[in-house]
Amino acid sequence: MTGPGPGRIPALRTRLPNGLRVVVSEDHTVPVAAVNVSYLAGSAYDPPGGSGTAHLTEHLMFQGSGNVRPGEHTALISEQGGTSNARTGLDSVSYVERFPVGALDLVLWLEADRMAPPTGNPTADAVAAQRRVVVEERRQTERSTPFGDLLRRTLRLLFPAGHPYHHAPVGLDRDLATVGPAELASFRRDHYVAGNAVLSVVGDVDAERVAESVERYFAFSAADAPARAAVDEPAPETAPETAPETVPGSAGGSAAGGEPSRDDADGTHGGLVQIAFRLPPEHAPGANASEIALTALGAGVTSRLHRRLVVRDHWSIQVAAEVLRLAGTSIGSVRAHPGPGVSTNDLETLVLEEIDRFMADGPGPDEFEAAAAQLRRTRLQRFSSCAGRADEFARWALAPASLGGLGGLGGMDDTEPRAQAPDLDAVRQAAKAWPRGRDRAVVAYHAAPASAWWAS
Amino acid sequence: MRRSALANGLVIETVHLPGRPVAVAVLGLDVPLAAEPPGLDGALLAMAHTFAEGAGHLTSDELVSRLARVGATWFPGSGPDGPRLVVEVPTAGLGTALQLLAVAVAEPRFPADAVRRYATRTAAQLDAYAAGGTQVDVINAMVDPGHRMSRRVEGDADSLRALTSEALLELHSSVVGPDRATLIVVGDLSTVDVPALAERSFSGWAARARLATAHPAPVPRATPRLIVVERPGAEQTRLALGTFGPDRGSPDWPALTVAGHVLGFGATSLINSALRERDGYSYGFDTRLVPLRRGSVFSIAGAIRGDATPDALSGLLDILHRARLEGLDPARCESARKHLVRTMPLMFETPRAVAQSRAGLIGAGLSEDYQDAHIAAVGAVTPIEASEALARAVDPAALTLVVVGDPGHCDPGRLRLAMSEATRSGRSGGNEAAVMKRWR
Numbered sequence: 001m002t003g004p005g006p007g008r009i010p011a012l013r014t015r016l017p018n019g020l021r022v023v024v025s026e027d028h029t030v031p032v033a034a035v036n037v038s039y040l041a042g043s044a045y046d047p048p049g050g051s052g053t054a055h056l057t058e059h060l061m062f063q064g065s066g067n068v069r070p071g072e073h074t075a076l077i078s079e080q081g082g083t084s085n086a087r088t089g090l091d092s093v094s095y096v097e098r099f100p101v102g103a104l105d106l107v108l109w110l111e112a113d114r115m116a117p118p119t120g121n122p123t124a125d126a127v128a129a130q131r132r133v134v135v136e137e138r139r140q141t142e143r144s145t146p147f148g149d150l151l152r153r154t155l156r157l158l159f160p161a162g163h164p165y166h167h168a169p170v171g172l173d174r175d176l177a178t179v180g181p182a183e184l185a186s187f188r189r190d191h192y193v194a195g196n197a198v199l200s201v202v203g204d205v206d207a208e209r210v211a212e213s214v215e216r217y218f219a220f221s222a223a224d225a226p227a228r229a230a231v232d233e234p235a236p237e238t239a240p241e242t243a244p245e246t247v248p249g250s251a252g253g254s255a256a257g258g259e260p261s262r263d264d265a266d267g268t269h270g271g272l273v274q275i276a277f278r279l280p281p282e283h284a285p286g287a288n289a290s291e292i293a294l295t296a297l298g299a300g301v302t303s304r305l306h307r308r309l310v311v312r313d314h315w316s317i318q319v320a321a322e323v324l325r326l327a328g329t330s331i332g333s334v335r336a337h338p339g340p341g342v343s344t345n346d347l348e349t350l351v352l353e354e355i356d357r358f359m360a361d362g363p364g365p366d367e368f369e370a371a372a373a374q375l376r377r378t379r380l381q382r383f384s385s386c387a388g389r390a391d392e393f394a395r396w397a398l399a400p401a402s403l404g405g406l407g408g409l410g411g412m413d414d415t416e417p418r419a420q421a422p423d424l425d426a427v428r429q430a431a432k433a434w435p436r437g438r439d440r441a442v443v444a445y446h447a448a449p450a451s452a453w454w455a456s
Numbered sequence: 457m458r459r460s461a462l463a464n465g466l467v468i469e470t471v472h473l474p475g476r477p478v479a480v481a482v483l484g485l486d487v488p489l490a491a492e493p494p495g496l497d498g499a500l501l502a503m504a505h506t507f508a509e510g511a512g513h514l515t516s517d518e519l520v521s522r523l524a525r526v527g528a529t530w531f532p533g534s535g536p537d538g539p540r541l542v543v544e545v546p547t548a549g550l551g552t553a554l555q556l557l558a559v560a561v562a563e564p565r566f567p568a569d570a571v572r573r574y575a576t577r578t579a580a581q582l583d584a585y586a587a588g589g590t591q592v593d594v595i596n597a598m599v600d601p602g603h604r605m606s607r608r609v610e611g612d613a614d615s616l617r618a619l620t621s622e623a624l625l626e627l628h629s630s631v632v633g634p635d636r637a638t639l640i641v642v643g644d645l646s647t648v649d650v651p652a653l654a655e656r657s658f659s660g661w662a663a664r665a666r667l668a669t670a671h672p673a674p675v676p677r678a679t680p681r682l683i684v685v686e687r688p689g690a691e692q693t694r695l696a697l698g699t700f701g702p703d704r705g706s707p708d709w710p711a712l713t714v715a716g717h718v719l720g721f722g723a724t725s726l727i728n729s730a731l732r733e734r735d736g737y738s739y740g741f742d743t744r745l746v747p748l749r750r751g752s753v754f755s756i757a758g759a760i761r762g763d764a765t766p767d768a769l770s771g772l773l774d775i776l777h778r779a780r781l782e783g784l785d786p787a788r789c790e791s792a793r794k795h796l797v798r799t800m801p802l803m804f805e806t807p808r809a810v811a812q813s814r815a816g817l818i819g820a821g822l823s824e825d826y827q828d829a830h831i832a833a834v835g836a837v838t839p840i841e842a843s844e845a846l847a848r849a850v851d852p853a854a855l856t857l858v859v860v861g862d863p864g865h866c867d868p869g870r871l872r873l874a875m876s877e878a879t880r881s882g883r884s885g886g887n888e889a890a891v892m893k894r895w896r
Contacts, residue, residue: 029475032801062723071724071733078722079791081798100801132736132761139691140739140759146584269584301508302524307517310573317577340576370524377527377546380478385806 019195033203034386041191044164052171112217146269157441195225231328267445282325289430296363296371362428465635479643487538498611504532504539509570537819589694589860693861698755710833711845717792773878783843
């Protein structure tokens with residue numbers, strides 16, 4: 001029993017003639033609601049040489065639409081007590097509003113105005129200003145934050161050049177410099193169409209009435225939805241020749257030999273080692289088992305790495321493990337910060353040994369039980385807020401059916417695959433199938449080890 | 457919302473949110489930072505972080521395993537009144553989680569090894585993450601060095617090194633007790649009787665005679681300061697500006713809440729529409745009006761393109777100066793006022809949001825009806841009142857500034873000139889200025 005998932009929470013699902021997928025779920029706890037409009041237009045869809053295009057487009061979507069002046073979208077919702085935001089991920093870009101439910105019609109109207117085909121290109125000034133903002137955003141989040149470029153480095157190792165997941169959403173400055181009004185208009189024209197989007201509404205609403213409003217506001221003519229990015233292609237040079245029990249999109253279970261691919265960097269903020277590898281797509285069978293295994297290995301104070309490397313041996317001062325959930329192939333990562341007197345290289349060896357040991361034996365019953373309980377809680381929490389639930393619905397509806405998602409709304413009445421709780425054996429099998437050898441990616445930040453000051 | 461108390465003085469507050477299966481429990485301890493012994497800055501936060509490292513007859517392993525098996529997670533932290541423990545757990549596990557919470561807080565062991573691990577990790581994190589130029593840094597810089605609030609909650613490398621198991625045990629026995637603690641539980645409580653669970657878990661926690669623990673009001677420094685921290689090679693400069701503001705009991709408080717919103721909340725605020733949307737200097741500035749137990753702190757912080765440092769600082773101060781001189785745009789004030797009044801329901805959506813909000817208000821010593829009264833007062837604020845409250849509270853020429861960046865971008869002379877010009881104040885050398893090679 002894992003609690004509610006999209007397959008069990010009642011929701012009204014419909015698809016407009018123009019292809020827009022609509023999910024509405026009622027939650028009458030508090031008089032608030034959330035709207036999530038997600039387009040399959042994340043950084044995986046950046047044109048070649050145009051990294052950062054999807055993200056810059058997101059910024060420009062706040063610079064006005066047909067009937068709305070720049071900044072007015074945010075201001076109008078704010079005046080009603082709500083907040084609006086957006087984020088660009090690898091798979092999709094999501095525009096999210098949270099608001100007292102009285103503002104529902106306004107929010108739907110604003111999102112419809114923003115989805116409507118634009119009448120012209122963005123102005124050069126608006127593009128230039130937002131490009132400068134994005135450059136500062138990248139400096140702040142990627143370069144001024146300790147280990148802020150970890151995602152960029154990881155993606156580069158795990159996915160070959162040309163793969164949709166090879167680069168981070170924020171892009172490269174040199175690519176951004178080439179993205180102008182024409183490129184942005186073209187990206188938007190191709191990807192911001194109703195058939196490429198999901199509208200999900202959760203909150204203290206009447207689902208039937210919301211569906212009526214949506215039909216009224218979002219009645220654009222259909223445009224062709226673009227082709228889906230090949231996010232599930234395995235990396236050509238690392239594809240295993242025989243892959244027992246391979247799940248789609250995963251390089252899992254590989255017998256790949258050799259050394260991990262690696263990236264060594266100066267640790268201006270101290271040392272850190274991260275080992276990352278591909279995992280099954282977020283909605284695929286097996287994703288849940290892998291996440292439980294990774295949690296048992298490295299997440300939280302009951303995890304094996306914490307008990308051994310931090311508490312027992314003091315090799316590390318802190319460990320972490322997490323899954324970056326992606327539609328094509330998720331990414332599992334384990335991170336460890338070296339303890340006093342320990343080099344990043346030594347810590348890397350120790351962490352790899354523990355991962356190998358864990359893959360061979362899997363978690364013990366207690367480790368399994370603790371990890372499964374932790375994930376059940378985080379899952380329940382995700383579905384406990386309107387915005388969280390709206391996001392889960394949108395992700396599921398956008399993920400391709402071949403990778404366990406809906407690829408539309410067709411199978412939404414089915415029980416969600418991830419909701420079937422895996423048993424200990426399934427979790428052990430999942431860990432056994434994690435990639436090895438050169439299918440692992442190591443990012444290491446090296447700093448002079450701190451001395452063990454308490455010993456003095 | 458229901459309130460009750462145990463015989464030992466522990467106050468219990470519950471809020472039932474139907475359909476929210478993960479409950480949030482916050483145990484707040486009313487212990488001021490000033491209770492920390494000299495030289496042991498960070499002892500209270502260390503205590504919060506090591507409560508789970510073994511207590512009563514339970515080893516650390518047993519304690520955290522039992523919590524994990526019921527799906528509970530455990531966040532140590534601190535609020536305006538002192539250390540705090542937050543537990544999130546599916547309601548079916550609430551009984552177990554409260555029992556473990558009670559043992560941890562009443563009979564902690566603070567094993568030497570765990571204290572040392574905490575201190576090592578925290579010292580390393582301070583080194584890596586305390587880049588300077590944040591709201592915390594500017595608050596530290598504004599307070600008289602004799603007051604605990606002039607130094608970080610976490611302490612520093614020296615004070616962390618000095619922490620011992622014995623010191624934490626002694627501090628615990630002298631200042632922590634149920635009569636200075638509040639337990640808040642929020643979630644779908646239709647199938648659990650929280651007061652009964654709390655009675656079973658916490659009634660054995662004995663109140664003891666303890667040191668007096670008043671919350672002294674922070675003493676501001678006599679003069680505002682300009683502090684430049686040099687970080688050679690930094691692409692961006694971090695700017696943080698701050699000043700002390702009125703108490704929550706002041707009639708200016710609701711008006712300043714509106715004014716702060718106009719200035720700095722979101723991308724369409726005055727500051728962000730200029731420095732972000734128009735100039736592209738920054739990803740965004742964050743403006744805060746943070747209440748203290750007494751008084752408040754008004755602060756603005758953000759990162760800007762390094763070579764634009766003097767221009768961005770001038771721009772920022774000019775916005776404050778004009779707002780003071782000419783008043784705030786009435787339409788913006790109206791819009792902010794409406795947002796603040798209408799946004800209330802969003803604060804009650806999740807157990808986490810409700811628990812945080814309640815813990816903050818209780819920690820600040822405010823009564824149950826404070827929030828409603830505050831919102832009513834905000835709803836009545838006029839644009840003129842907002843402008844006048846801002847003018848009284850924020851004198852741009854009297855702000856303390858912390859600037860962290862490349863020395864080529866952060867010459868103190870140029871920064872003072874920018875300040876003096878923007879505020880037409882002639883503030884050019886009368887303020888205490890310090891240039892540091894490194895933060896701390």
